[in-house]
Amino acid sequence: MKVLEGKDGFLFLDNDSNGVVAQHTGATPLTEHNLAQWRETLEARARKLSEEGLRLFFVVAPDNHAIYPDKLPDAVSPAAERPVHQVQKIAGSIENITFVYPLPEILAQRPHHLMACTTDSHWSHYAAFLAYRAVMAEIIKIRPDVRVLEAEDITFDARDFLGDLGSKLEPQIVGRTIYGKVAKPRVKLISDNKVVNRGNIVVYEQADTSLPSAVMFRDSYGLWLAPFLAESFRRLMVIASPVYEHDYVAAEKPDFVLTELSERFLIRPPNDVTDPTTRSLIEAKTAQTGA
Numbered sequence: 001m002k003v004l005e006g007k008d009g010f011l012f013l014d015n016d017s018n019g020v021v022a023q024h025t026g027a028t029p030l031t032e033h034n035l036a037q038w039r040e041t042l043e044a045r046a047r048k049l050s051e052e053g054l055r056l057f058f059v060v061a062p063d064n065h066a067i068y069p070d071k072l073p074d075a076v077s078p079a080a081e082r083p084v085h086q087v088q089k090i091a092g093s094i095e096n097i098t099f100v101y102p103l104p105e106i107l108a109q110r111p112h113h114l115m116a117c118t119t120d121s122h123w124s125h126y127a128a129f130l131a132y133r134a135v136m137a138e139i140i141k142i143r144p145d146v147r148v149l150e151a152e153d154i155t156f157d158a159r160d161f162l163g164d165l166g167s168k169l170e171p172q173i174v175g176r177t178i179y180g181k182v183a184k185p186r187v188k189l190i191s192d193n194k195v196v197n198r199g200n201i202v203v204y205e206q207a208d209t210s211l212p213s214a215v216m217f218r219d220s221y222g223l224w225l226a227p228f229l230a231e232s233f234r235r236l237m238v239i240a241s242p243v244y245e246h247d248y249v250a251a252e253k254p255d256f257v258l259t260e261l262s263e264r265f266l267i268r269p270p271n272d273v274t275d276p277t278t279r280s281l282i283e284a285k286t287a288q289t290g291a
Contacts, residue, residue: 002014002015002016003165003168004072004073004076006068006071007071009118009119009175010071010118011119011163011169011175012071012072012121012165013063013065013264016264018264020063020065020264021076023083023264023267024065024066024078025077025079026079028083029081029086030083030086030266034267034268034269035086037269037271038086038087038090038266038269041244041270042056042094044272045097045272048246049249049257050096054255054256054257055096055257056096056098056259057135057138057257057259058098058100059100059102059222059258059261060088060100060260060261060262060263061222061225062127062263063121063263064116064122064123066263068115068116082263083263084263087099088101100138102135105130105131106123106127106131109130113126113156114126114158117161117163117175117176117177118175119162119163119173119174119175120163120164120166120177121165122221123221123224124178124179125177125180126156128180128221128224129154129228132229133148133149136232139256143212145210146212147208148232149228149231149232153182153231154181154183155180156179156180157178157179158177158179159179160174160175161174161175161176161177162174181227182228182231185227185231186206187204187231187236188205189202189204190203191203195240195282198241198242198276198281199285200239200240201237201238201239201282202226202238203235203236203237204226204227204235204236205234205235205236206233209234210234211233212255213236213253213255213256214233214256214258215239215252216229216237216239216258216259216260217239217240217241217242217243217258218238218259218260219240219260219261221262223240226238235254237252241277241278241281242270243272244270244272245272245277245278248278
């Protein structure tokens, strides 16, 4: 089973290929080899972006285990030092990287809002909105004129939600989550290649040409982050890929570059040189579907 049943109806991912529970208990820290890989990867990304006059905004989405540690079973004791903190130290030592781990912002609002889907491994839209705000707090240090959404700009509502964890149980368990959408959106989704999961590319645009542009590389957590970010940029390209692909940045010439990766995936450093490229994944998936 990949489901750990916690307290008060909360479910957590367990027995996954990344060993997320072992990461949170401190049993599986990053090895010296993986730390060296992370440093090499981040330094290479920072170097390429520095040549373009850009910096990297590296966003890590907290695991639900970190957001609701008190809802874990009593047998699971969270550790103070986890792989995310190891990577944070590396990123903090590289001049051209801004590391954003919005756990403090999420925990501060946890008494007032549901921050995770109780039967899913992902954060709620409210937590994604707080992550957006944390990212924009860093971006406005460079571009103070950028529009930043307030909570009043978002319509939030609680909904029943089966989730990727609740669906694995027999019988299935439906939980709760918070959905959110911009009440008066200014952006339009102008393109979507319709590729499922990795290899998906969407582009948002809006009429305000005074705003900067951005490219974001994301995993599944970024799917809920992107619509908020789009409201702060005249053009936002969102690429579903854990690796940084400089050719997209070179072609787009954005003002900002972001990568988003969920906390549990930090245990396996991405390799921007040898990992499959987005273009190769698009070609493979398109060939499979006959599109």
